Amino acid sequence: MQRFQSILQFKKVSCKNCYKCVRNCPVKAIRVHDHQARIIESQCIYCEKCILVCPQDAKEEQNMIPAICNAMENKTQVIASLHPAYLARFGVTGINGIREAMKKLGFADAADAAEGASLMISQYRALFAEQKEPGIMISSACPVIVQLVKKHYPHLLGNLVQSASMMQFHASYLKKKYPKAEIVYVSPCISAMSELRDSGNEVDYVITLEELVQWMKKEGISIIEKEPEQIAYRSREIAIADGLTDLLGSVKGIRRLSVSGME
Structure with a gap:
């Protein structure tokens, strides 16, 4: 790590x-x-x-690509977990094409972190079902907001939904599938790196989508769109505004208020 x-x-x-x-x-x-x-x-x-x-x-x-390359050179199995924002960044309709491109970089496999989002949503619903009077709860889907609460509004820590992030859920899922693998999370921003310091973290490296673009460009690797996917994850909506609340749907006893931005 x-x-x-x-x-x-x-x-x-x-x-x-x-x-x-x-x-x-x-x-x-x-x-x-x-x-x-x-x-x-x-x-x-x-x-x-x-x-x-x-x-x-x-x-x-922090540039983690040299350490990732070193792990690959040492024959470590390295798996990529891609935030669903990769669809917009690369202009693709699914992960098949980018999976092939990342294998050329040296990754053993690449998977859509929307799988982790589905697990996170299930955890949210279970938590809501357990609480008879939950009070005010703040979604912890965005690492920036989590850091904002931890560092500047610590009195609201108890209001954060006590659930692992999409990144952590997906890493845990992938490590069960690939027990000896190291996990690289590909994020739209650097804020996900903050989770590497948390207890219980299962991700080994974090790079941004922009870093991945530059890495592919350096190696002369391009993405070729493949045939349509057999399965499309609705949980990819986690990457858009109001995505989390839409995915949660109606929860008995819970009134939702969706907001964007720190203000």
């Missing part, structure tokens, strides 16, 4: 003292010292807003 100290920082660059990152950080997790912006990771929720506004393109995130 990959070990690391910092998920996100800025490269050592000639900062323009524009303070755009400081002004746009929603949780005030950036300070400027000696003309260099620094992220305070104990406060950071990994939303990456600072990166979007930085004119220096100074993102420096």
Whole structure:
């Protein structure tokens, strides 16, 4: 399993003292010292807003691809778990084509994390059925929101739905299928890396979809769309706004309120 100290920082660059990152950080997790912006990771929720506004393109995130390649070279079975957002990023209708491309990279197999979303939804329903007076519950589907609650609203920790994430459910499922494998989660953003530090974590590495795109480009590998899938997971809706609440459906005694964004 990959070990690391910092998920996100800025490269050592000639900062323009524009303070755009400081002004746009929603949780005030950036300070400027000696003309260099620094992220305070104990406060950071990994939303990456600072990166979007930085004119220096100074993102420096944890790169786990070298460690993954090393595991492959050592004949370790490496399985990829792809967040359903891969469908939009690659413009495909299913996983068959990308599975073949990832095997060319050295992966033993690739699977849709929507499988994990189905397991997570089942866990949610079971938890709701157990609680007669659940009170206010906050969905923990997004790692950014989980970090926001943990680091800035700790008094609401008890309101987070006590369930593992889609990423963890899928990793657990894959490790039962491939007991000796190491799991790489392919995420639309870096926030999933925060879960690697949690107790009970079963994921070995996290990379972003953009990193995967660059990796394939470097190796000259392209995705060729295959025949339509036999099974399409409705749980892929977890990747869109209101997806989780729609997938939950009607739950007796529960009134749902879907919101987007940190505000």
